[in-house]
Amino acid sequence: MAENTEGDLNSNLLHAPYHTGDPQLDTAIGQWLRWDKNPKTKEQIENLLRNGMNKELRDRLCCRMTFGTAGLRSTMGAGFCYINDLTVIQSTQGMYKYLERCFSDFKQRGFVVGYDTRGQVTSSCSSQRLAKLTAAVLLAKDVPVYLFSRYVPTPFVPYAVQKLKAVAGVMITASHNRKEDNGYKVYWETGAQITSPHDKEILKCIEECVEPWNGSWNDNLVDTSPLKRDPLQDICRRYMEDLKKICFYRELNSKTTLKFVHTSFHGVGHDYVQLAFKVFGFKPPIPVPEQKDPDPEFSTVKCPNPEEGESVLELSLRLAEKENARIVLATDPDADRLAAAELQENGCWKVFTGNELAALFGWWMFDCWKKNQSRNADVKNVYMLATTVSSKILKAIALKEGFHFEETLPGFKWIGSRIKDLLENGKEVLFAFEESIGFLCGTSVLDKDGVSAAVVVAEMASYLETMNITLKQQLIKVYEKYGYHISKTSYFLCYEPPTIKNIFERLRNFDAPKEYPKFCGTFAILHVRDITTGYDSNQPNKKSVLPVSKNSQMITFTFQNGCVATLRTSGTEPKIKYYAEMCASPDQSDTALLEEELKKLIDALIENFLQPSTLAHFVTVKNYCPVTSLIRNLSCIHSECFKLSHKLHLSMDFWLFC
Secondary structure: OOOOOOOOOOOHHHHOOOOOOOHHHHHHHHHHHHHOOOHHHHHHHHHHHHOOOHHHHHHHHOOOOOOEEOEEEEEEOOOOOOEOHHHHHHHHHHHHHHHHHHOOOHHHHOEEEEEOOOEEHHHOEEHHHHHHHHHHHHHOOOOOEEEOOOOOOOOHHHHHHHHOOOOEEEEEOOOOOOOOEEEEEEEEOOOOEOOOOHHHHHHHHHHOOOOOOOOOOOOOHHHHOOOEEOOHHHHHHHHHHHHHHHOOOHHHHHHOOOOEEEEOOOOOHHHHHHHHHHHOOOOOOEEOHHHOOOOOOOOOOOOOOHHHHHHOOHHHHHHHHHHOOOEEEEEOOOOOOEEEEEEOOOOOEEEOOHHHHHHHHHHHHHHHHHHHOOOOOOHHHEEEEEEOOOOOHHHHHHHHHOOEEEEEOOOHHHHHHHHHHHHHOOOEEEEEEEOOOEEEEOOOOOOOOHHHHHHHHHHHHHHHHOOOOOHHHHHHHHHHHHOOEEEEEEEEEEOOHHHHHHHHHHHHOOOOOOOOOOEEOOEEEEEEEEOOOOEEOOOOOOEOOOOOOOOOOEEEEEEOOOEEEEEEEOOOOOEEEEEEEEEOOOOOOOHHHHHHHHHHHHHHHHHHHHOHHHOOOEEEHHHOHHHHOOOOOHHHHHHHHHHHHHHOOOOOOOEEEO
């Protein structure tokens, strides 16, 4: 391929052989400089080469992204392990090759592409541009492409894949990640995110198609090709129409005196939440003016993740107080997740956790189903789902009410896939969730959906208001009826994979080879499930019902006192996460006692199973006040952690606990 070196004083970089002492790196440098047509990302690599920064070049060019729980996700910038024009082109070429193999009617059914509002000036990289390049690769191969003409919520893409009967779809988004990140989220023809073996096979195809094809860089095709179609109006109309299926009190909604504040966190959600409220008969929610419009800098929040609670909801809460609004609803930047807060009588705000909101959703969706079911409806045909690290409250409701509850592996891709199976077998799925504020009411979409969740919370609140009951009061009623479920989720950071592996291997060989622990301190263990190896002591054949996941570590302990605790690694970050929940029976109403029991068990779990005190370079971050507020989401504090490690002169296998 001819190189454009006009006016480049350093054009010799493009032609000289590279002698870094690393043949793999030399090859990768040559490939990047030949293939990348984005001047800014090409310049980033040239500058690193010019300055002899071989380690950073190696980090950027000698590894590739892999599919995690939310597709491909990484920092925007130059390099084969980053999100940029070239890696998105390569990923789409691999997608094309795999889809052509899987679907003989690929060029009749087409492909859906959506995007959020992220962008990075220094790399000339934006979600919209990456979406256009994704479309260009496919249009150049005569594939019809449904490319949204403006930003949309992530759930619109899986919804469109189903409604348009496309073979697959991609959403360019990094959801609630830090502003530097972007991603490439893939949906199969079912409308659910891809799972194995598709993810592995697509990666193989990407590796076979790394050199850009003729036409792959031609984003003009988006404007000129007759195969490009804009599904925005049609999909938005149909989505809003389908929302009516989960609206049960429209007349009541139209008369409510409740006010709602909504923040879209500088993302895509504002217009779509406004439309959803209209469909449900509500007056429009009050938008937070500083956060209403898209802003890739997320300039009013330290971290664009509503799960962080009051610290990031400050503008919303203050506006709500000013407007006398009792409920605050926050959708994350791609509007697939929802946080909610309620003003209490004492003037304080209650920010609900994902597990608490799920308890309310579970009660609400089943209560509405009971009141609206036909005479011959069978409760045994009804299902609710949750990921295995989420609260067991739906299980408690299901046991008392007679419907089915199922767990899946972490990640909504597993929930979507299982829902599809259930629907094909004539089952009715009312609700599904993951504890990280991901909710799905109904089954019009097979992925988490913050837009529909927001308006369902509004309807629930307005219904309860007619009985002078708040959301928090109703949550207590749910717990009183089905049992209190008190949970705690946190994590350690570890940058040494061998250390992580050793921790989990020790648990698998605790008192003797191939024996799991029977106690954690003084707490007796009833059952152990190891998703990594496929072991489950509670099954007759000792085999886990959930799929084996050998590429990640995850062990769940069920204790005699009713607590369930899971230790797992993150698929995208250097974390060991723990999820602990005290699942009490309805007759156990002393919440202080339950919370104390949970705290003691977590302390025992950390001390006996993770043993941070035995590891070198251990730091308890909560002792360092200047960074305490940062330790909630690694995507927002990654650089701060590194700064802390350097400040304290620690090596990179240090641990941080929060």
